[in-house]
Amino acid sequence: MLAHTSACHICCLSRLFPSAAFSRAYTPSSRWHSACIPKRQVTCTMTPKRKLKYLVAVLSVLLFATAALAREHKLSSELNQHLAKLNAAASPEEASQRAAEMVDVIIQFRNGAQLPSQLEKVKGIGGQHKNTFNIINGGLFRVPVSLLSMLAHDPDVTYISPDRQTIKLSPNDYILDTTVTNPVINAGYTGAGIGVAVIDSGVKANHPDLVNLSTGYSRVVYSQSFISGLDASDQYGHGTHVAGIIAGNGYMSNGWMRGAAQRANIINLRVLDGNGAGTDSAVVAAIQRAIQLKNTYNIRVINLSVGRRVSESYALDPICQAVEQAWKAGIVVVVAAGNFGRDNSMNTNGYSTVTAPGNDPYVITVGALNTHATQSTSDDTMASYSSKGPTLFDHIVKPDIIAPGNRIVSLLANGSTLDRNYPANELSPAVYGSTAYTSSYATLSGTSMAAPIVSGAVALLLESNQYLTPDQVKGRLMKNATKIYRTYNTALGSNGLYYSNQTDAFVTGAGLLNTYNAIYYTDAPSGNSLSPIATRDSFGNVSMSMDRNSFWANSVVWGESVVWGDGLLTGSSVVWGDSVVWGDNTNSGFSVVWGDSVVWGDGITTTAFSEATTYDQN
Ligand SMILES: [Ca+2]
Structure with missing residues (x-):
């Protein structure tokens, strides 16, 4: 028998895996290899541990020297990423380090392969056998990254995947599925390079989910407070939650909770104090600042999950005029519709409760859907609190x-007002598979949470085509929204009261966000995307009146029935036909209604639209 030395370890491994990658790399002319021929006569005396050590060292250098390897089809996407990192190593030392990293994998072997011998084979090259699964003819192993490629070339192996954590379905998965955003994320869109201004209660900039994983720096790239005496931190706990829905990357939950645009940057402009209250002047100043910073941070989106009652036409309202200027400066403005859909103080069943600046015809106004925590959309209903159109004074058809x-899960600002008042809304770390002592996430509900999902989708859309104008973005989102089947029903609120639920265009707008279609269906007529005006004739018939330069007026395929589905007519009179919404077609009819500010509270002009516990059922 041929003398065997430690230099022959490669051959021992090649015997075990005759078709492995290295056997091609080490040709028979190789000194090491040829010294071992004939292989059948070799008795390998190395211990598995020594084999592994040598293998890692040799293969890491080999892999470093090799050009990027093709994707291994028998390895899961995560494991291919491990190999990609190995190939991207900047030095042989780094390659060696990465190659030695251990991963827990489930290896499945082909039907007919004898499981005991397969298990022994993997153990023989240094894989640590942890469990056996007869039902899938496989086992759980702990192996170094350097072995993955070799294992994938073993003809007896059918598939290798990491030992993934199986935890409760991510709540954000069904949000991203419902809005058909996950396929866009899976296609590689991240919102990288897009700046989203969050005009809110501040953002916890050092939340790990808002960190750029490549640089280690926060993706909250700019922070400024517009409240005298307060810094830009999030004392209320609202803006951080909003920012996470837009751009959280799931770092603290291993990807479990994630936002739509996981690499977008956040521009934190604080306008709400520790109780969620603010002023018009702060909002206007923040919008002005966002416009000034547009080119510096590539601010393409402003998210306003804040608002207040409508007191005059949008044409006069200063915060409406401010958002219009942002829009005209090339920034998409996304605004929460408000949470007053249950307000019947005008005998309107919640109609005409969209708040400012969501009442402006330029911006994208977002209402809230209740997914009932399932991925299927068949059980979805409108959230009964979602504010409804048409807008006061101007009768703009909203939401869009x-x-x-x-019940949206997003980033928690520990110790904030919302956190202290609603500790039960914190998610236990165990829920997302973490052993951390403190939680990183909490649940909130409201149109405040719906708007940032749209803002994140807009970031992805702008990443796909940076030349889209705000009008084109709004038009694409609305035309491609999933149309809502018109229904009428009543919903039982958690407070024991029933609320009417009619899904007409004043409730659902153009339908449910469909990010995928908005990105991949690219037709666009010329014009603007001003939301239409609802008009009522002397017979009480209600219709939409389009701006003559709008997409909807300029193209049949972008017409009312295409964009708004059944439009306004079906069953509409049941709920709002005779209501005070229309008054006598003069503004004076409404000021009386709004004269009593019980609904809105006194002293607070701008508020955050979220409730921690109230809106949990319908
Ligand atoms: Ca659902």
Whole structure:
């Protein structure tokens, strides 16, 4: 028998895996290899541990020297990523380090392969056998990254995948599925390079889910407070939650909770104090600042999950005029519709409760859908609190679009007002598979949570085509929204009261956000995307009146029935036909209604639209 030395370890391994990658790399002319021929006569005396050590060292250098390897089809996408990182190593030392990283994998072997011998084979090259699964003819192993490619070339192996954590379905998965955003994320869109201004209660900039994983720096790239005496931190706990829905990357939950645009940057402009209250002047100043910073941070989106009652026409309202200027400067403005859909103080069943600046015809106004925590959309209903159109004074058809807003999990600002008042809304770390002592996430509901899903989708859309104008973005989102089947029903609120639920265009707008279709259906007529005006004739018939330069007026395929589905007519009179919404077609009819500010509260002009516990059922 041929003398065997430690230099022959490669051959021992090649015997075990005759078709492995290295056997091609080490040709018979190789000194090491040829010294071992004939292989059948070799008795390998190395211990598995020594084999592994040598293998890692040799293969890491080999892999470093090799050009990027093709994707291994028998390895899962995560494991291919491990190999990609190995190939991207900057030095042989780093390659060696990465190659030695251990991963828990489930290896499945082909039908007919004898499981005991297969298990022994993997153990023989240094894989640590942890469990056996006869039902899938496989086992759980702990192996170094350097072995993955070799294992994938073993003809007896059919598939190798990491030992993934199986935890409760991510609540954000069904949000991203419901809005058909996951396929876009899976296609590689991340919102990288897009700046989203969050005009809110501040953002916890050092939340790990808002960190750029490549640089280690926060993706909250700019922070400024517009409240005298307060810094830009999030004392209320609202803006951080909003920012996470837009751009959280799931770092603290291993990808379990994630936002739509996981690499977008956040521009934190604080306008709400520790109780969620603010002023018009702060909002206007923040919008002005966003416009000034547009080119510096590539601010393409402003998210306003804040608002207040409508007191005059949008044409006069200063915060409406401010958002219009942002729009005209090339920034998409996404605004929460408000949470007053249950307000019947005007005997309107919640109609005409969309708040400012969501009443402006330029911006994208977002209502809230209740997904009922399932991926299927068949059980979805409108959240009964979602504010309804048409707008006061101007009768603009709002909201423009809807997105999930009920029980949304996102980033927690520990110790904030919402956190202290609603500790039960914190998610236990165990829920997302973490052993951390403190939680990183909490649940909130409201149109405040629906708007940032749309903002994140807009970031992805702009990443796909940076030249889209705000009008084109709004038009694409609305035309491609999933149309809502018109229904009428009543919903039982958690407070024991029933609320009417009619899904007409004043409730659902153009339908449910569909990010995928908005990105991949690219037709676009010329014009603007001003939301239409609802008009009522002397017979009480209600219809939409389009701006003559709008997409909807300029193209049949972008017409009312295409964009708004059944439009306004079906069953509409049941709920709002005779209501005070229309008054006598003069503004004076409404000021009386709004004269009593019980609904809105006194002293607070701008508020955050979220409730931690109230809107949890319908
Ligand atoms: Ca559902």
